[in-house]
Amino acid sequence: MGIVKQDLLNMKTVAVNKRAKNWIRVGYSTCGVAAGAKEVLEVLTEEAKTRGLDVEVKKCGCLGLCSAEPLVEVNVEGAPRVFYGKVNKDVAHKIMDEHVCQKKLVDGHIYEI
Amino acid sequence: MVVENLADDVKKVVERWKDKEGNLIMVLHDIQDHYGYVPREAALEISRQLDQPLARIYEVLTFYNYFKLQPPGKFNISVCLGTACYLKGAAALIEEVTRVLHIKEGETTKDGLFHLQIVRCLGCCGLAPVITVDGKVYSAVKRADVMEIIAEHSKNHGQK
């Protein structure tokens, strides 16, 4: 038996409650992957794990700013929510180091969209 | 070309699709995913198993750009010729590949190492002009980079 309307509403409530307070989204569509999103995602996931940080790292679709791919959106408490563009491994490490841990924005890679 | 288990391979694919109407293109996709192209022997086998004339199969194979009738090279170079890439100089990249490897579009080098194909838009126009080699994407490529990209692959091959 398939789900009914009420099930959908319950699922919605669960999904909304499950949302992480601190999160990082990596644009993971063809253009992002072509520009190197895979290794960026790996670095971020790995760092979050090894440092034991309370931040959820996840994939998302294309944000639209293709010339700035790979694009990463960061939302952690204590710092403004921003997009970083042209992120590579080094910048990914910096994002974890400076933005997530020290609540300092990383120089040179912010894109306002 | 001799392919082992060809009849079995085709059978597996045909089994999956045989109850669906209009299945030919999907069958050909699966075969190409498996072999990298559609060998003539496979086309014959499909014709037998789907009970369709060979001409019907080649009619479809030759109409669509995506289907390949020749085996691909060890490395497949795709140069994107979508509008954005064209405006940013993709035509010069094709010239350069042709000059360096002596192959035109759709051809493979004599040693079977490189195959050149031109594709219409890979969908990453923000990175134009784009070349891919076996799925690895090179973005904002300049004419002078082409040699390096090719060298990178022939060198890797040499080490293997």
Place this chain on the structure above:
Amino acid sequence: MKRILIQDTDGNKKKDLRDFAVALTSQLRERNLDGQCQVVTVADLGVYNKGLAARVLPEGFIYKNLEIKNITEIIDKTIIAGQKIDALAFDKKSKQMRVVLRNCGVVDPESFDEYVGNDGYQGLVRALEMGPEQAIAEMKKSGLRGRGGAGFPTWLKWDITRKVSGDVKYIICNGDEGDPGAYMDRSVLEGDPHSVIEGMMIGGFAVGATYGFFYIRAEYPLAVERIQKAINKCYEKGLLGKNILGSNFNFDMEIRLGAGAFVCGEETALIASVEGLRGYPRPRPPFPSVKGLWDKPTVINNVETLANIPYIFAKGGEEFGKIGTEGSKGTKVFAVTGKVRNSGLVEVPMGITLREIVFDIGGGVFENKAIKAIQTGGPSGGVIPEQYFDTPVEYESLQKLGSIMGSGGMIVMDEDDCMVDISKFYLGFCVDESCGKCAPCRIGGTQMLGILTRISEGKGKADDLNKLNQIALAMQKASLCGLGQTAPNPVLSTLKYFAEEYRAHVEDGKCPSGKCASLVSFLIHKDKCTGCGLCARNCPVNVIAGSRQEKYVIDQEKCISCGMCYQVCKFDAVERQ
């Protein structure tokens, strides 16, 4: 903690930016504020040609045309007191609006739960409660028109198909995005697959279809993978199959792959392809709504159209109808590419001007060159010259200019792009992709391409321009399907707006943009040449010779006019003629 984000929005005052940053940082330090305010240089503030600009967070004030003398005031008023300085302020309103892309970049495309968490499948719930007639009425209220290019009202398409009697009906999602240089549909399929599925289910319910096909380009493997995962998930949850959401609506869905044929974007050719045949179009009528896939009534909607539908049902048709203009409702996604600073996808309400899209959102032309034209609609569209950039983006207004809305390709061309070359490029594409079934397209296209090639080689004849016009009009009138009817658009529009460029090729044997290789030659000026030899090392055909003392010379006989020397010379010693 405050943050000041600074950027040089002109792109050529790097030193000023550095000086400003140093001055700002040291003043903050002197006043012991450096612990409370971080100075960050950023890549892009979304503000263009406004000198040195800054954005202060958390307030979000944007200041433009800054100089070092403004620093004290910014610290006093904004950093310390949190006030806005009106004299410096720049009010940037976001011109984008996200309806189709509402979930792209927000949800994890592989997560069913996240889609549901963002009101996913609520539109379907409402549609099922309304019933098919009401659902179509809701679509009529929304005013949504097809996003594939032609702009046919979606509700009407649905209504016609619904009213045709038949036990089996189909709905097809056209994801055969063939326009080279556009990727709106890929982005939606990859970034928000469930919204397209939901749109298709609502459409299927409204027209009485029980089976849906996704027709997706095989060149989009990631899109195919994500749609397949999403379909599987829906089956697992019982959202596809029998008695969906407890109603008596039954619906099944599967993917069929395209195989690289532009003509398959045309409805009847697409149907042939889903049937497993070669993608030959057939005459209309009968329209697919009456006699489509396997001769059953079939409705075909494009990806972007379908992605709008859950939004319409969740928010209401009337609400959706408030976006856009009278005749063109809602938003449109464009892939803005070519010689534009920020190439990418933008979603804007209909009625915005081309200028706003390219300059305010796209940041203007790459490397600050002069803009020549904007091309919309891909190989079926036309070029629009600068004097029309203030035209609002609507289906009819773009048609009047000789272009079309198309599926959303928007390509910026600058002074280096030759219009003869561009029309040759687009026409060459259509000639390649012509299926060959009807003569006007098969022969007309080839003949026109021959003439254009001749012109680009400087061998044009006096009446070539007339001939191009004649063949183009014949093709438009007599071709069987949309491909042939629209293929001459790039030629006709460039002829209309850039006739002098064509004449320069034909009459003077010159290519004003320096793009047509046969009409261009390169020369090294002895007085400017430093003898570095960079050109000789880069020449792909090794026809540049010389030495540090004697300077370098190009062997004109053997030169292939590739322009490599022109590009690499650091001393402007190579001249293009």
